[in-house]
Amino acid sequence: MSKKIFWFVGIVVVCIVGIIFLTNSAEKSAEIDYKGQPFLGEASAPVDIIEFGDYKCPNCKDFNDQMVPVIYKDFVETGKAKFYFMNYSFINIDSNRSAQFAETVYKELGNEKFWAFHELLFSKQPTDLSYEKVDLYTEDFLEEALSEIATEKETKKVMKAFGENAGQEAWDKDMQMAKNLGVQSTPTIYIDGKQFTGKTYDDFVRKVEEATANGK
Secondary structure, eight states: OOTTSOGGGGGSSOSSSSOOOOOGGGGSOOOOOOTTOOEESOTTOSEEEEEEEOTTOHHHHHHHHHTHHHHIIIIITTTSEEEEEEEOOOSOHHHHHHHHHHHHHHHHHOHHHHHHHHHHHHHTSOTTOOTTOOSSSOHHHHHHHHHTTSOHHHHHHHHHHHHTTTTHHHHHHHHHHHHHHTOOSSSEEEETTEEOOOSSHHHHHHHHHHHHHHOO
């Protein structure tokens, strides 16, 4: 996929019912609490990139598969940016359940296991998925998926914590943040507190470079 054609074309039809209107508020830098959030990259990286996503959203899968590796190579590996995934779970109960489960994985097993599970969960998204359909990402499904990357002991630890709603607080925090920012679709990208509304990868690169030059 050409870097000059960003994911925008692929998400003209976003994972939401209705028409999404982007406002001038995208130009304003928002206060975002990054504390306790899973991220890729070095803590000292000067720029913060956030994807607000839903594990059940096909466009989030496309972004994860096609664009995240490019962003990782160009900005995370080079130490220019950190990449965060934050939840905006709005499709149905499967979205909520999988997001809270992933947050539980992060809480109980740490950052590395979280990202391994994050990747695995997107890889298991059905290609013929109708996003209104429920009960695909059941607790049994999530447990089986986790067992592919975690030991039996680790899996049991996560399942116990999930049963005690260990991921609820972190998920609530993400959802409140998304609400405060006015996020309405997925994936929605923020670069140092500003919503990215460009259409090409060159636009994206320019915004990251501007954020680097401007500092926090």
